[in-house]
Amino acid sequence: MIERSGGRYYCSVSGALPEPFGGFQVLYRADITARINEWERGDGAMMLLGGLLSLALAVLLLLLLGRLFWPLSEITRLSRRIACGDYADRLPEQGRDETAMMARSFNHMASQIEGKVTELAAAAESRQRFIDNLAHELRTPLTAIYGYAQYLRSAALGEEETRFALDAILSESRRIQVMAGQLMELSGLRGGEIGMERQDLEKIVEALRSTLAQRLWERGIVLKVSLEVKTVTGDHFLLQSLLLNLIDNALKASGDNSAVAVTSYRQDGCPVIAVTDWGKGMEPQELERITQPYYRVDKARSRKDGGAGLGLAICLQIAQRHHARLVFRSAPGRGTTALVIFTAP
Numbered sequence: 001m002i003e004r005s006g007g008r009y010y011c012s013v014s015g016a017l018p019e020p021f022g023g024f025q026v027l028y029r030a031d032i033t034a035r036i037n038e039w040e041r042g043d044g045a046m047m048l049l050g051g052l053l054s055l056a057l058a059v060l061l062l063l064l065l066g067r068l069f070w071p072l073s074e075i076t077r078l079s080r081r082i083a084c085g086d087y088a089d090r091l092p093e094q095g096r097d098e099t100a101m102m103a104r105s106f107n108h109m110a111s112q113i114e115g116k117v118t119e120l121a122a123a124a125e126s127r128q129r130f131i132d133n134l135a136h137e138l139r140t141p142l143t144a145i146y147g148y149a150q151y152l153r154s155a156a157l158g159e160e161e162t163r164f165a166l167d168a169i170l171s172e173s174r175r176i177q178v179m180a181g182q183l184m185e186l187s188g189l190r191g192g193e194i195g196m197e198r199q200d201l202e203k204i205v206e207a208l209r210s211t212l213a214q215r216l217w218e219r220g221i222v223l224k225v226s227l228e229v230k231t232v233t234g235d236h237f238l239l240q241s242l243l244l245n246l247i248d249n250a251l252k253a254s255g256d257n258s259a260v261a262v263t264s265y266r267q268d269g270c271p272v273i274a275v276t277d278w279g280k281g282m283e284p285q286e287l288e289r290i291t292q293p294y295y296r297v298d299k300a301r302s303r304k305d306g307g308a309g310l311g312l313a314i315c316l317q318i319a320q321r322h323h324a325r326l327v328f329r330s331a332p333g334r335g336t337t338a339l340v341i342f343t344a345p
Helices: 033-083 098-154 159-188 201-211 213-219 236-253 299-304 311-321
Strands: 002-005 008-016 025-031 197-200 222-227 231-234 259-267 270-277 324-331 335-342
Touching: 008 033, 033 098, 098 159, 197 201, 197 236, 201 213, 201 222, 201 236, 213 236, 231 236, 236 259, 236 270, 236 311, 236 335, 311 324
Parallel strands: 222 259
Antiparallel strands: 002 008, 008 025, 197 231, 259 270, 270 335, 324 335
16 A cells, blocks of 8 residues: 655555464565655656647647648639639649649639620620610610601602602611621521531622622722632532622722622641722721621721611621631721631531
8 A cells, every 4th residue: 555644655565474473463664755756756747748738739739720721711702703703813823733633723713704604795795895886876766766756757749759759758767777687697697507518719709799790880999809719618608708898898989980809728737818909098906806706897887878887897707607717907107908818628
């Protein structure tokens, strides 16, 4: 037994002796105070050391958990910013571990979201601009028709004045009809299948030369044709409409007694059709917008010629349906070249 007496510790051991000394007992008592004090000091040191080690391990564990869960916290933070419309921030992509892979995946997702949102915003802006331009284009002929109708109704007119008012109404009505037809054509180009067959480019251009012969003769404009590529794959009527619109725009941009050139050649093994004029040319900012519906570089000229401002928008749709790119190169005073660049031989 261990006992404490007078502030000291004692260890006592007692027991009976075997026979023939069974009537005797042995008692051993030792002072173990020094041992107990030494153990208590060691125990205190061990507890202190254990506490320090536990604290250090807790700090290390906290740092480790913070390092492990930091990407999740950042993802949560960035997700909230993305939900609020801020798509610019990204996670750091350091290392090749799972955390870096997760960061790369999240950044790719954020980039895709930013791209889609940008596309949607651009589409919404383009749609609104289209509606605004359409309303503006319709307002002029409708105002004219209403004005001349009121004029016919309220005034006592002679035969010549009546004919003049009716001709004006018919002219503005025809303009709305042309606009509606082009809108239907533009809408139809966005869906459905088209026939992709080998087309004789020379026959298409010569047919257009015959169609435009009167205008070319009246203005003294020469249509120069040089076709290295004789055939292209596509729809006959759509290709004819595409080239007619491009040549028509070139004629409008050209002065009298000038020339317009239609050429074809190969670039990287694929056909390219070019329509070139040597007219006024355009500024770089105009080139970015000329395929937008109802956009006009020269608004007064286009209205006088009866255009609805949809020709190049239709050209762009036709080119895209043929898996081709429509590119314009121009400089003020040096004319314009419209390129239809096919992506297949």
